[in-house]
Amino acid sequence: MARTVWDSSLGKKTVMAVSGLIMLTYLVLHMLGNLKIFFGTEDFNEYAHWLRTLGEPALHYEWVLWGLRVVLVIAVVAHGISAYQLSRRDIRARPTKYLHRKARASYATRTMRWGGIILGLFIVWHLLDLTTGTVHSGGFEEGRPYQNVVDTFSTWYGNVVYIVAVLALGLHIRHGFWSAAQTLGASSRTRDRALKATADILALLLTVGFLVVPVAVMTGVVS
Numbered sequence: 001m002a003r004t005v006w007d008s009s010l011g012k013k014t015v016m017a018v019s020g021l022i023m024l025t026y027l028v029l030h031m032l033g034n035l036k037i038f039f040g041t042e043d044f045n046e047y048a049h050w051l052r053t054l055g056e057p058a059l060h061y062e063w064v065l066w067g068l069r070v071v072l073v074i075a076v077v078a079h080g081i082s083a084y085q086l087s088r089r090d091i092r093a094r095p096t097k098y099l100h101r102k103a104r105a106s107y108a109t110r111t112m113r114w115g116g117i118i119l120g121l122f123i124v125w126h127l128l129d130l131t132t133g134t135v136h137s138g139g140f141e142e143g144r145p146y147q148n149v150v151d152t153f154s155t156w157y158g159n160v161v162y163i164v165a166v167l168a169l170g171l172h173i174r175h176g177f178w179s180a181a182q183t184l185g186a187s188s189r190t191r192d193r194a195l196k197a198t199a200d201i202l203a204l205l206l207t208v209g210f211l212v213v214p215v216a217v218m219t220g221v222v223s
Contacts, residue, residue: 009089010183012082017180019075019082024173024202026072031209037222041146048145076123083116112175115168122165129158153217162214170207174199 006012033051037044054064125135130148133140137158138151152158177199181187187195216222 009086012086013179013183015078016082016086017183019079020176020180022075023072023079024177026068027169027173027206031206034213035209037146037149037213038216044146044149045144049143076120080116080120083113087113112172115172118165118168119172122161122168125161126165149213150217150223153214159214159218163211166207166210169210170203173206174203177202 004011006015033047036047051065052062128134129136129152130145133142133148136148136151137155138148140151141147153162178187178196181195181199213222
């Protein structure tokens with residue numbers, strides 16, 4: 001039964017919708033956590049430490065955090081595989097290109113594929129930069145996330161990579177939220193306007209919410 005659902009286009013779209021909503025929930029919480037950097041070094045570092053001690057003493061150090069990471073990895077992989085397979089299926093269904101491009105397709109719709117690739121590459125870079133410190137520009141210091149963030153956004157390439165990824169994220173969310181609502185049956189003639197407005201607002205808030213941190217470092221508000 002599960003294999004039959006997965007093999008269907010609707011099943012893959014449902015997997016994309018559910019995994020997308022899981023990632024969207026994480027992004028909202030992650031953005032709110034990032035904004036704690038404006039409360040100063042101590043508050044931000046304490047917040048990062050709190051994330052690692054969630055569930056103690058019943059659970060060991062970082063168990064909850066690693067559990068969340070596993071869920072997110074599964075969501076990202078499922079989302080990517082579903083998107084790729086649906087894209088290949090769509091290409092096979094129409095082996096010859098359209099004579100005329102669909103004028104109704106929005107910029108976000110046309111760039112969903114490239115946006116997904118950009119975000120996938122960014123996730124890898126972001127983890128290697130601020131989680132493991134492998135590609136970190138300065139002297140990565142375990143347990144001092146505030147300084148590590150400032151180091152990253154004190155470099156031109158750190159800002160360029162982050163800003164490009166966040167802009168791609170905004171476009172991805174704007175189209176993806178609306179598509180997920182349609183797939184999960186939430187859209188209707190009476191709710192469509194509200195859902196589209198919600199997609200626009202979410203995309204805008206997340207884009208601005210993530211961008212204010214590098215802008216604050218570049219302008220010296222956070223240092």
